[in-house]
Amino acid sequence: MNKIVLTATLGTLALIGLSSAQNNMVKHDLKIYLRMGNAPLELGKTYKTSGGMDYSVDLLKFYVSNVQLVKADGSSQAVPGLSLASFGDTAPSGGKLLENGQVFNAKTTQNETVFTLSAPSGDYKGIRFEVGVPKDLNHREASTIPMPLGLESGMYWAWNPGYIFFRLEGKTMVDNKSQPWLLHMGTDNWRLNVNQFDLATNKIKISVDGKSSTTINLDLEKIFSKGPNGAPTWDLKQPALRVMHGGANVGQAYLNLLGAWSMAQ
């Protein structure tokens, strides 16, 4: 009899605990500042590579997935979801969505939400996420899967079943003629890991309280911080460095991009 009472009591407490934890789940926006060095990025504005070549950024789209909040003990609070963020383009957002799917069409390049997470309230020591589509979703039948994946996402790669993870496009001048340049980074090998956490110096604090948000800088100037094969600059006159769908040059852009993320002050 006592056992039954004890079991029932523990069960009730567990349910209360569960309910309490669920009640403490709050929304929190991950936002992005798009930058060009120290200045806010302006879509369509002409910038210069370190080699002196003119270029603009007209469009940026990328997926965010595998978001994790970092706890004080270094462990992770996983957050489900896959989002597609678009700057300079409008992806369909009103229809059916994938479970935990999100679509964001930014109006500016500053302080725009790219992922809304739902997590237990509290203070965290940082955040990590991937720019890309999880392997499990990347190769599913594209013709029927809803947004943010599928044919209408603007990210489906027809030649390679899967999605462009990070799509950056603009224009450059070659022999006084405007030419498009683009970086389409995808395939399971090029999922980008963004890590912004600090357990040692206490400089990063993320308060998930239902009121605040977390903002991260993405400095697109870093894309051209180092050229492929040890070259100091990125020569956009070369077609293979102007149009990148894969291969060694995307590998260098990937490495450059790893250093392009930082916590906004």
Next chain:
Amino acid sequence: MKFTTAFTICCLAGVVFAQGFFPVMPIPADNPQTPEKIQLGRKLFYDARLSADNSISCSSCHQQKFAFTNAGNAVSTGIRGQKGSRNAPTLGNVGWRKSLFWEGGSPSLELQAMGPITAHDEMGIEPSVLVARLKGIPEYSKAFSSVFTDGLTMLNITRAIASFERTLVSNRSPYDQYLAGDQKAMSKAAVRGMELFFGENGDCFHCHNGFNLTTEALHNTALQKTNPDLGLARITNRKSDEGKFKTPTIRNVALTAPYMHDGSIPTLEKVLDHYNKGGEDNPNADTLMRPLGLSKTEISDLIEFLKALTDVEFTRDPRFAAPK
């Protein structure tokens, strides 16, 4: 006339008619063939409004006169004069292809269509922009509502185009007539060429076999000493896959110059010279690549056979032409 009737009946039944030794074409269960959908796809195929600047359509690079290839161009020219890097393949019998694109990365005609429509150096249009644009054209809006229960969507655009492409059947060449029993359909030189083609001396048949004269496999045919286009390795990231491309059908090959994935060989004679010498010294060269030692007469006979694969009716069939 009989063909047309049979074709229509089979379309309604969800299959595509094929004669002779052609198998029944596989049709996706979620995209059955209907005459209305085929006509909608045909209209889309020939409509330049599917490109960002309204300058090119699917038919710009896949012209019926050239067995739905690109009129002698090594690579295609997309919007704003941009050049691609690969040769536009024939669409003849494309409904039987097991995978699409030169490295075979696309599993269906529906999904393949997304490539040229969205590629920046081809038609270069965003799916959302295309859907909105076509919704603004009453005849398309009406046609899609009639053909598809969910109306005009990106997927349904690709479904309609794929349905039209599945009708592009080419099986009326002299070779087909010869196989059907007409011994006079091919010249004596072409028959000699056919025997070489399917024999170990010519050694073509290891890759070009079956009703569509392709095994669908991928090979590195030692086109160059290096592999500037990664081919299959673009998908697999494997060194051993660099320079591997799908074996194309060689039906109508006399109409589809220039040749190879990059359109780098201008004539059939030069293609056969390439294979006769065993290709270039490429580190990934297929094991089948070896000097063949064919004489000039034998090469001439092989070319006669290749010319006998030309289906003239296919290039004139009004059902495949631009709608009026």
